[in-house]
Amino acid sequence: MTKALTIAPGDSVATLLEDAHAGDIVADVRLTADIPRGHKVALSPIAANAPVLKYGFPIGRARRAIAPGEHVHSDNLATGLSGTGSYTYDPKASPTPEARTGATFQGYVRADGRVGTRNEIWILPTVGCVARTAERIAKQAGAQVDGQVDGVHAFTHPHGCSQLGQDLAGVRAILASLACHPNAGGVLLVGLGCEENQVKELLAAIPPERHGAIRYLTAQFSADEVEEGCALVAELAQQAAMPRQTVGLDRLVLGVKCGGSDGLSGLTANPLVGQISDRVTEAGGRVVFTEIPEIFGAEQMLMDRAASTDVFDRMVGVINGFRQYFIDHGEPISENPSPGNVVGGITTLEEKSLGAVQKAGRATITDVIDYGERVRADGLTLLEAPGNDAVSSTALAAAGATAILFTTGRGTPLGFPVPTVKIASNSDLATRKPGWIDFDAGAVLDRGFAAAEAMLLERICAIASGAPTAAENNDEREIAIWKRGVTL
Structure with missing residues (x-):
């Protein structure tokens, strides 16, 4: 039987973990067409205009009736997003942090107490x-x-x-x-x-x-x-x-980012990074996440984790401000995913967003900062910036991230001012592009999340201590600044 993954009880689709062909049995249904790895198959009948569920949430609506075993993609699934959103603050308590042995790294302790991973x-x-x-x-x-x-x-x-x-x-x-x-x-x-x-x-x-x-x-x-x-x-x-000194994860500031995503990004690399995010915030460190247009469709679950009504209100302001930014320019807010994302199996912005927000783990959101601002609170911070890889990663660095965890299913050589750790969503990419990739998150499918988390954390601590990333070895370091006005 071809391997596939159903993420949440009640999901109407499963994601294939390997290429499959018409007639193959996947998740107890027979495929009616060839379906590539990372793409979705219908598990049960879906009526026309009914919500299609993945991650336990709607990723869009069926354009027509979909039979079990059908390939669920652009021809039969459409986004349900439009306009600005109306939200309610319904706080949900974040899980109690686990008591875990503290990891350490060798960093540069500055006079103001902040710690660099490079000097x-x-x-x-x-x-x-x-x-x-x-x-x-x-x-x-x-x-x-x-x-x-x-x-x-x-x-x-x-x-x-x-x-x-x-x-x-x-x-x-x-x-x-x-x-x-x-x-x-x-x-x-x-x-x-x-x-x-x-x-x-x-x-x-x-x-x-x-x-x-x-x-x-x-x-x-x-x-x-x-x-x-x-x-x-x-x-x-x-x-x-100056010399390096031994410090704990409480002195680390991580930026989390995804780019060139595929259908496995939200199943392997992004939730794995989410577990690392939780390790850092549990230790008293800081994690910054952004890509506001790639939150659309998943924003309410994030807003429910706001630490206060003030944080919630600022989240609403940033997210609706970005939605209005699209509207003011005459563009649909759902003009995403990218062509590469679609080839990789992601169909709608809701699906992309629900996978992307996995990088933020489960911690309480303690602060919201504007584009160009610097992180000021421990825990998880939401940063205003677009989804563009170079612009948002530059904003993460400017916010104070001393390393960026960058997940990818398609691959990219880009690097930024701080160590940029490339994490492949699938082992095929890691094997084909070892000069780009620092860690293979495809390992979670074979070894499980706990083992993969331990390996990735060890790798991050080594990089924070001075081991070069693939991007640094390739001298890939650049910035990009968000252009928002007229040019004289």
Whole structure:
């Protein structure tokens, strides 16, 4: 019998764990067509317009009557999402944390008590005009200070000029928050001179207590901006040198993200990351999750975990604000999943969202922060940002995540300012792309979640202690900033 997984009692579909063919028996029903791994099969008759259930929740409505054994996908399943939502605060108590032996890692303890997983010098250009300049400084200075810090990296972008209002403010907020990151032992701000995003205004957006670890230059007023930049990096590197110290999970800040998902992401990698999220929050650490458009359809279950009416109200504001953002631009809020998601077996946004929110575990949601803001509360925080992989992962880093757990079913080489741990939803991807993938969550199908959780936690602690990720080995480090306004 072909292997398939039914997630919750009463689900009307099961997800195939391997390719199957017409005539095969799956979950006690005979298939009427070939169905690829990660896709869904109907377990019982589903009437036209009736809800289709997966994860114990509706993932859309049947476009027509669906017979047992049929492939349930885009031709017979449609989203039920539209407009903004109306929500009620119905708090549900999160499970009591388990008493578990505390894991540790070797981190860099900063003067303010925060802990970095890397000790690097970051170069942040204020504007795209000096992006290549920042890269030249990073390359030359990196060779000069090799061994003093873990690396020198320039994070370039095309923004910082010809922008107004919220658009410019968003760029400045992201760069200011990156400049405060505990993985950066020092930061060099590189400006041009005539841009909207002036160096001194960016510096003013950074708390004064951080200024001692920051240097800046303005290229138009420098005799040799690369030489000056290298000298400033050398100064920062000497000042930043420090040893690692043993700390617990309570000092870890994790960002959780999924990209290039498939039909197994919500069954293997995402719930596995959710268990790690719970381990960190139970220990007193911090976890940040985002991708607001990929919460649509699963938001009420998250809102029921809000720590207070204030947190609930802010969640409603962020989620309905994003829904309105789509509406204002004349786009349907359900314009998701992506083509790759669909090929991988995800049909509707509700299905994608119900799988995606598994990464947030079961903890109480203690805070909600705006795009560009920094995490300020222990526990689980919801961050305002879109679903785009690069934009949302940059926002997670800016919020203070010292590592990002990035699940994927299709694969992606992308890496970001902080160690980005790629977790494959299926063993086939992990085998085909070992240069991209750090951990194979397909192991949960063979070994179970407990064993896979122990292995993944060990891997995360090793990476937090300095072991390079696949993306770091490939020198995949970049940022992307959310563009929300006109360009002058």
